[in-house]
Amino acid sequence: MLTRRTFLHSAAATAAAPLVISRPAGARAPSEKLTLGFIGIGAMGRGHLGDFLGRSEVEVVAVCDVVKERTENAQQAVEKRYADRTKSGTYKGVKTFGDFRELLALKGLDAVVIATPDHWHAIPSVLAARAGKHIYCEKPLTQNLADGRWLADEVKKAKVVFQTGSQQRSEFGGHFRKAVEYVWNGRIGQLKTIRIGVGGPAKPCDLKGEPKPEGTDWDFWLGPAPEREYSSVLCPKGVHGHFPDWRKYQEYAGGQLADMGAHHFDIAQWALGTDTSGPVEVVPPKDPKTGRGLRFVYANGVVMIHDAFEKGKDGKELRSDCVFEGTEGIILVSRGGIRSLPDTTLKDPIGEREKHVYPSTDHKKNWLECVRSGKETICPAETGHRSASICHLGNIGYRLGRTLKWDPVKETFIDDAAANKELAREPRPKWKI
Template structure:
């Protein structure tokens, strides 16, 4: 390719917002061959187990230069590095994410850690000048989410929340139909979430394995002795690190509810409900729950865990019909409501068929991605409000403008958490790295 015809990253960054609008209709990835050897988007991946490994592979497939990997487990880190080197590419390994963020050659970072690390890493990445792809749920607490939004905006960073359902056709179709009033006025939305799949009784605490930097795994969370059934995948069943299936699957199905309701920039005004917990304490998070969120327009969003009348996924119930959507499933009642050109309806939602590609394209255009940090924060907030009600056993009133729980100091205190020293909720990257 001649110098006059070769596309550079600088050229792509100059694309207008019209190009981003075109991507919304038909996402695309510029292959790595379209750039010079040093002009591909360069990425660092933080957190490399399970979904982290999958994200690493997705960014490699998208043509990114994965130049750095970071994990507090040296075995996991080495296996991830091998995935990169097997493609005849070099990669550096890190046990400390601050060292990775200090690299000047990284355009973006992919954060796939336990939830309690999402906020601090995202904020520091934004302050270090990196765009961020952060897995869902965006935050561990409501206040953390707002700080993440502020960091993204103050540093002009693109931050994509890893709620991949927004990039699947069935969810886009369902929400487009709802937003265009095809099922009439929405009265109720059901969001069915999974029950816990914790491996069972904890057993005795032990010393952490030599390959795991357990102190760094805990990070800002309170100190607890090591137990294999509290770490890695099992982190999601303990309040110190996660919010259970309410934030795990809720961050998917409640997110779709928010999208369909058009409430990506707000939330409910009141939350009530009940929950049960494991009788032997095998985990801390909810075993079952039925949580009702009420919006200012009267719509009820009911999150159900272990509820026979609430199927997994999201169900919109309107005055003229209903729509049920889950991964690979879309049912519309009556069926003839689907016999129309959805893409021709007046209100069109952002369209993406590849969540990674959408993020990379927005890095180039500087447009907001399909699940921007504000959207991820607002959807996580609904999940967190449900957990607060479940844990307290009483209803709360929520002001989505001020993001404060009204008239309940104890509940309001649960919207944030103190960090274990030396980690700090407010220490900027510039001083944290030193």
């Protein structure tokens, strides 16, 4: 197994006297509401913030980001939303931070929502788990495979409730849920091939440096990633409404192969029943530079193919987010709907006595309910890690350009020291022991 790291400087955060959350007029008692802190409030984080502000069972008490304008903007949004609960029409109960460790030190904080870039998922999640905070973390779960194992182990040890933001398991009309149930119940016969329609792998960052804007802690944004000059492509100035392109670069993420792939490969893993496992072989195409056609081979013989599709009888590509091909039919499913070939495959609904997926129609609600009950969420840390691992393995396969044998139990490549070096990344000195 890969060596797990512990985190530097955490002592500085925990040694300081903890700040105390004060509950303004109109707020419910702690027994009635969960107090939330938000780590990362860019475009995705603001979306999550708006959603949770509409939920009466939670109280947002703190926000954190490396860009000052974003914390101020989020603070104003929360206070404006909660102001109508008070007789005076005002609300002042949201603390702002530039360092998430200070947020985690808040006394009375129950849980955190993490919506940072991928390279900043593992460390905040691990420290939140160690602090006993429940966690909702964006996907893909980590920037590299070793960090995913570290995170999953720490969450398990801390016994906190964790939800990976793989909301296709709960939402989007239930299309993915239905597809998985049809596969589980043999409606397409024996599953043979899965095709996942997402973009290409990550590439090294080649962006030019720019002057750093005031109010942005660029060094903190980089965190464990390699040092480089500021780029507004990676960390946009102020409050922005788009998804930044850090997703393209391997120093921070895994390209579209990991960004949307973390959603669609997650559904494939679910359908395969490999939520706590993975493939046994990674086979890149003859020309890895094309960034498509890589194959994942599973122990049961099922082959999952990245972004390569066959043509149907009408000559059109059988293209969708997830395509499940069996001995007796094909299911094509996306966020917009589900269909099959032949059409009769989906004619009969799944019966009460047949296999059904975990019941969930609201991903965030599922997390909150599990925090209350102590039950496991629909996409816990181990599951999120295993789905993200598919993305990491795919990126490694494209980079190395050769067939790789994978042990999903030990989570190492078999007899391949060079490939195993790709599983982890040495963080910058200030973020390691």
